[in-house]
Amino acid sequence: MPPLRITLSFVLCLLLTATFATPVEEGRALYDQHCARCHGADGTRGLFGAKNLQKSLLSDSAILHQITNGRRIMPAFKKRITPNQMTAIANYIKSFRKSSV
Numbered sequence: 001m002p003p004l005r006i007t008l009s010f011v012l013c014l015l016l017t018a019t020f021a022t023p024v025e026e027g028r029a030l031y032d033q034h035c036a037r038c039h040g041a042d043g044t045r046g047l048f049g050a051k052n053l054q055k056s057l058l059s060d061s062a063i064l065h066q067i068t069n070g071r072r073i074m075p076a077f078k079k080r081i082t083p084n085q086m087t088a089i090a091n092y093i094k095s096f097r098k099s100s101v
């Protein structure tokens with residue numbers, strides 16, 4: 001029954017993608033590429049007055065707003081990364097918070 005086999009391999013593909021390309025990994029790669037030069041790999045570098053992300057308490061929507069539009073020295077990223085990538089980054093930087101407590 002070819003259709004069933006096709007369906008099964010499709011499901012398998014989805015599972016593999018979910019396992020290996022997790023948003024956290026994507027968020028980390030994007031963060032290292034776009035944000036770490038000011039904020040540091042762990043969020044504490046503070047170059048140009050960049051906020052310490054381990055102490056930041058911004059809501060999800062405020063983080064996305066800040067990445068999209070920038071603020072003072074921080075550049076806007078809306079032309080460089082997609083909304084999905086911003087969400088991945090936002091989830092990743094929130095993981096810094098737990099390590100500080």
Ligand code: HEC
Binds near residue numbers: 071077
């Ligand atoms: C050119 C340096 C620079 C880069 C690159 C940069 N930032 Fe920033 N970031 C700043 C500065 C400076 C501030 C403080 C701005 C302010 O609110 O006055 C800041 C503030 C923030 C805040 C607000 C924290 C708070 O509690 O107010 C968040 C969240 C943030 N950055 C995330 C990011 C993310 C995510 C990226 C990568 C997509 C990034 N930043 C890239 C310099 C930078």
